[in-house]
Amino acid sequence: MPDKPTFQWEQFADIVRELPPLFARHHQEVSEPPLLPLDIDWDRYFDMALVGILRCLTVRSAGALVGYCFVIVHPHLHYASTLFAQTDIYWLDPVFRRGSTGIRMFREVETYLRAGGCKVVYVNVKLHFLKERGTLDKLFRRLGFAPVETLYSKVL
Numbered sequence: 001m002p003d004k005p006t007f008q009w010e011q012f013a014d015i016v017r018e019l020p021p022l023f024a025r026h027h028q029e030v031s032e033p034p035l036l037p038l039d040i041d042w043d044r045y046f047d048m049a050l051v052g053i054l055r056c057l058t059v060r061s062a063g064a065l066v067g068y069c070f071v072i073v074h075p076h077l078h079y080a081s082t083l084f085a086q087t088d089i090y091w092l093d094p095v096f097r098r099g100s101t102g103i104r105m106f107r108e109v110e111t112y113l114r115a116g117g118c119k120v121v122y123v124n125v126k127l128h129f130l131k132e133r134g135t136l137d138k139l140f141r142r143l144g145f146a147p148v149e150t151l152y153s154k155v156l
Helices: 012-030 042-050 101-115 127-132 135-142
Strands: 006-010 054-061 064-075 083-092 118-122
Touching (some): 006 012, 012 042, 012 064, 012 083, 054 101, 101 118
Antiparallel strands (some): 054 064, 064 083
16 A cells, blocks of 8 residues: 655656656546647746746655646736636546545645635546546536536647
């Protein structure tokens, strides 16, 4: 049984070397055909971190990175006086998906964002992944989220 995971907000620059293998696992798990090549724009991540809009929650077990939630925090273009948070990516090693770790992770995100003045949080879920893992819908509804929009995509 793995150690109980811990959550902490860390700077992108401090975790960047740990991310590539987890990003690759994440990509393999949630990407849908046609599989687009994983090509992280590391410079843009650094830029967002430098201007203070990228926030990185890490999930660790025995010091090892086993999950993350990256959130982009900024005023909305249509509601400039309101601070919004948009999840960029979130992932949790499958070993830690049982039990309450996912709920605890998103509660930590919500607590942090509320304390920072955010009024709205958006979380994206790929529909094909949602169908395969109906527990995500249950998780977000349990946390008080409601579906508000459908995003359509077309690979050109």
